[in-house]
Amino acid sequence: MRIPVPRPRSLAGQLFGMQAVLIAVLVAGYALFTYVSDRSQAEDAAGRQAVAVARSVADAPSVRAAIGTAAPSAALQPYALRVQRDTGVDFVTIMDPRGIRWTHPRPDQIGLHFRGNIDRALRGETFTETFTGTLGASVRAVTPVEDDDRRVIGLVSAGIKVEAISKRVQGQVTALLAAAAGALALGAFGTYVINARLRRHTHGMNAAELSHMHDYHQAALHAVREGLLMLDGQYRVALINDGGRELLGVGGDVVGRSVADLGLPAPLTGALLASGPRVDEVLLTADRVLVVNTSPVSGGERRGTVVTLRDVTELQSLMGELDSERGFTQALRSQAHEAANRLHTVVSLIELGRAEEAVDFATAELELAQTLTDQVVSAVGEPVLAALLLGKTAQANERGVELVVSEDSSLDDGLLPASLSARDLVTILGNLIDNAVDAAQGSVPARVTVTAFTDHTDHTDHTGGSSLVLRVSDTGAGVDPAHTEAVFRRGFSTKPAGPGGRGLGLALVRQAVHRHDGTLSVTAADGGGALFEVRLGLGGDTEGAAGPGTAGTPGAPARTGPAGRAAVGGSSSGGDA
Numbered sequence: 180m181r182i183p184v185p186r187p188r189s190l191a192g193q194l195f196g197m198q199a200v201l202i203a204v205l206v207a208g209y210a211l212f213t214y215v216s217d218r219s220q221a222e223d224a225a226g227r228q229a230v231a232v233a234r235s236v237a238d239a240p241s242v243r244a245a246i247g248t249a250a251p252s253a254a255l256q257p258y259a260l261r262v263q264r265d266t267g268v269d270f271v272t273i274m275d276p277r278g279i280r281w282t283h284p285r286p287d288q289i290g291l292h293f294r295g296n297i298d299r300a301l302r303g304e305t306f307t308e309t310f311t312g313t314l315g316a317s318v319r320a321v322t323p324v325e326d327d328d329r330r331v332i333g334l335v336s337a338g339i340k341v342e343a344i345s346k347r348v349q350g351q352v353t354a355l356l357a358a359a360a361g362a363l364a365l366g367a368f369g370t371y372v373i374n375a376r377l378r379r380h381t382h383g384m385n386a387a388e389l390s391h392m393h394d395y396h397q398a399a400l401h402a403v404r405e406g407l408l409m410l411d412g413q414y415r416v417a418l419i420n421d422g423g424r425e426l427l428g429v430g431g432d433v434v435g436r437s438v439a440d441l442g443l444p445a446p447l448t449g450a451l452l453a454s455g456p457r458v459d460e461v462l463l464t465a466d467r468v469l470v471v472n473t474s475p476v477s478g479g480e481r482r483g484t485v486v487t488l489r490d491v492t493e494l495q496s497l498m499g500e501l502d503s504e505r506g507f508t509q510a511l512r513s514q515a516h517e518a519a520n521r522l523h524t525v526v527s528l529i530e531l532g533r534a535e536e537a538v539d540f541a542t543a544e545l546e547l548a549q550t551l552t553d554q555v556v557s558a559v560g561e562p563v564l565a566a567l568l569l570g571k572t573a574q575a576n577e578r579g580v581e582l583v584v585s586e587d588s589s590l591d592d593g594l595l596p597a598s599l600s601a602r603d604l605v606t607i608l609g610n611l612i613d614n615a616v617d618a619a620q621g622s623v624p625a626r627v628t629v630t631a632f633t634d635h636t637d638h639t640d641h642t643g644g645s646s647l648v649l650r651v652s653d654t655g656a657g658v659d660p661a662h663t664e665a666v667f668r669r670g671f672s673t674k675p676a677g678p679g680g681r682g683l684g685l686a687l688v689r690q691a692v693h694r695h696d697g698t699l700s701v702t703a704a705d706g707g708g709a710l711f712e713v714r715l716g717l718g719g720d721t722e723g724a725a726g727p728g729t730a731g732t733p734g735a736p737a738r739t740g741p742a743g744r745a746a747v748g749g750s751s752s753g754g755d756a
Contacts, residue, residue, distance in 0.1 A: 202366035226307040229320035232337040316341040406488030563601040585630040610684035611651040618655030652704035
């Protein structure tokens with residue numbers, strides 16, 4: 180048979196029991212102290228009262244006169260009873276110096292010897308004592324009666340029974356016990372209310388369970404790779420895990436600091452300070468793309484905010500590459516469609532017996548495609564950029580935009596340093612071209628011009644060496660001078676929002692440029708539209724000719740757009756079947 184082990188009491192229950200016992204002990208101790216103190220005070224008061232009565236009787240001239248008579252009791256007994264009744268004492272005894280009573284509340288005790296000490300009184304002193312006499316225990320005072328020569332001719336004793344003193348204290352003790360019971364009940368009720376609230380906050384768990392939960396909480400907090408940030412009601416950092424510190428790029432002790440003082444980008448700070456929830460909002464830091472979710476914590480009042488952070492920098496880059504691949508796929512599909520049309524044309528010419536014209540037609544198409552490839556590769560020898568430009572040319576052509584590579588472009592293979600990754604180049608140039616195509620679409624003529632070259636005379640970068648210059652211009656409406664800074668912020672766009680949102684491409688461009696300590700600017704292009712320029716340091720002098728762009732103004736673009744349309748996207752004889 181298994182004996183059930185009782186569950187330890189909750190922390191609130193343990194505190195309640197401890198506080199109840201503590202309050203009971205304090206109240207009982209106070210009550211006992213008060214009782215002892217009151218009884219002592221009552222005895223002192225009784226002693227003072229007895230002394231006052233005894234001295235008054237001893238100083239009365241009638242008492243001294245009666246002592247000198249032959250029968251003192253006859254005059255002194257009525258007087259003593261009257262004083263006893265008027266002063267509230269229990270007895271007034273007048274006696275001769277030998278201690279023989281002349282007066283007593285009980286007449287049968289007159290003439291008998293006084294029970295108590297009289298030696299000090301015979302020496303002329305007045306003193307008090309507690310003594311058990313014929314009436315029981317009493318607090319009494321004994322004082323001498325002196326004649327004019329200061330000879331002791333008699334003694335007076337006045338006293339109050341201890342029983343009477345106890346009755347006086349008993350009334351005070353009753354009131355004291357009532358007050359103590361009220362204090363105990365009030366303390367118990369207050370303790371119960373406080374501990375009921377504590378029980379709700381601790382969910383009825385005991386100290387060991389709370390300790391274990393704290394350990395699990397800390398282990399889980401630092402085990403998750405995602406960033407977790409908790410803010411209090413004043414938007415101060417209450418808790419942050421290792422992932423949150425890494426993703427936000429903050430170090431040191433940030434707990435207790437306001438979010439506004441962490442030096443985060445303005446859009447990210449605004450999202451963290453927002454009162455409403457944020458769901459899967461994409462925001463940028465200096466070198467990361469984050470998905471931010473915020474959820475207010477409230478329980479009748481705002482208590483804080485829980486923030487989760489996910490790093491999607493790599494995912495965003497992969498999505499950009501996927502978009503490029505999707506564009507290449509669409510271009511290949513279009514090319515396959517156009518190739519089928521051209522093949523049908525060649526077959527038809529052969530069937531008509533015009534073999535020479537069929538050969539000329541096919542050769543011309545191949546020459547156009549090769550011309551486009553040769554022109555792009557000769558201008559941009561870097562394979563990643565060349566492939567990107569060929570793909571974007573086809574994509575732009577599909578949207579009715581002519582993408583041309585300027586004759587000023589000159590970029591040899593192997594020129595780029597290892598620190599400048601191909602992914603970042605695709606992010607920068609690909610987003611600039613996509614943005615330019617969006618802007619140029621619908622304009623007449625719809626054209627995007629790309630220039631890429633190295634500038635050996637540029638000394639704006641930290642290395643003091645050569646720079647890679649990328650320029651993308653379009654024939655769109657251009658950028659309002661008032662928006663030249665805002666255009667690079669996450670979420671800013673002049674175009675309608677699409678399914679995936681707007682205003683992220685240029686923000687990613689600026690992030691990548693800043694990551695490589697480059698510069699990014701936008702100005703008005705010649706003939707209208709916008710001109711975006713990126714300069715990235717190459718880390719030193721680089722062999723290769725700098726294009727004419729070193730003079731600061733790109734030359735006339737090479738007209739590769741029509742060849743691109745014929746070779747890649749095609750708007751020639753075939754069209755869309």
